[in-house]
Every structure is written in C-alpha cells, then in structure tokens.
Amino acid sequence: MGESLCRAFVDLHKNIQAAVIVSRGEVKERYIRPGIPVPDPMDLEKLFIRAEVFVSMTMESDRLFGETGYVMTNHKLLDTFIFPVPGNGALIVPIVKPYDYHELLKKAGQLLGRDLT
Structure with a gap:
C-alpha cells in the first residue's frame, strides 16, 4: 500500500478528491487531486x-x-468512504456527487482485493 494505492483510488472517478491512509492519527500516505483545496491542518487531524x-x-x-468492508458518511457536500487497512489504519476517500455507489464499491474492492458489494 502507499501513494500508488492512494493515486489508484483517486483515479477511480473524477469526483474523488483525495485518498489518505492514516494510522494512529498520523498520515502514512496520501494523494490529493490537483486543484482540490486542503482544509486547515487542525480540522484534518480531527477528521x-x-x-x-x-x-x-x-x-x-x-x-x-x-x-x-467499509464505513461511509454522507454529508450534503460530499460522501466519505473509510476502508480498514492492515495495521489498524484507515483509508479515507472523499467523493463529491454525482457518482455510482455500486460501481465505486466494485472498483474499490478490486483495488483492495476484497468484495465490497
């Protein structure tokens, strides 16, 4: 896992804003789509x-x-998928609407090597 996985997630759909792997509150790897604004560091840490x-x-x-398989949060402006990763970490993937929920989970499952549908 790593930046290549994060980049692969962002490349799944044009509305995926970023992919970040965190473990114990620390960012291990990340890829942010160019042009996407990044929230304040304190807000990011809390997220x-x-x-x-x-x-x-x-x-x-x-x-x-x-x-x-995953945890999903739904907000007015975006949805966030959170996938468990080995080593007690999490892969965080925010995506703005519209997107096909089932198609996204199918592709995410292929990247992670497990069935998410």
Whole structure:
C-alpha cells in the first residue's frame, strides 16, 4: 500500500478528491487531486482521528457479523468512504456527487482485493 494505492483510488472517478491512509492519527500516505483545496491542518487531524474511530468501532462487531468492508458518511457536500487497512489504519476517500455507489464499491474492492458489494 502507499501513494500508488492512494493515486489508484483517486483515479477511480473524477469526483474523488483525495485518498489518505492514516494510522494512529498520523498520515502514512496520501494523494490529493490537483486543484482540490486542503482544509486547515487542525480540522484534518480531527477528521482523520474520527475516521479511525469509526472503523475501529465498527470492527468491534466483526466477530458477530463478519469482516468490516467499509464505513461511509454522507454529508450534503460530499460522501466519505473509510476502508480498514492492515495495521489498524484507515483509508479515507472523499467523493463529491454525482457518482455510482455500486460501481465505486466494485472498483474499490478490486483495488483492495476484497468484495465490497
């Protein structure tokens, strides 16, 4: 994993703004689509910590319901997909509408080597 994975995610759809891998609150890898404004560093840090918390909380139920594929948040301006990554990290992928939800998950699953549909 790394920048090549982040770049591959951004290349999946023209409306994907970035892909960032975080672990324990630190950015490990990232790729931001050229021309996309980057939020304030303090806001970004909070977003990354929340993303990891969302994934880890959801993964607490894996033994009951099976492996967590992703967590998604929906806001008026964009959606964010958060995928668990090995080593207790998270891959954060914000995308603005419109996009095909099922098509995106199919392509994301192919990149991650698992079925997300």
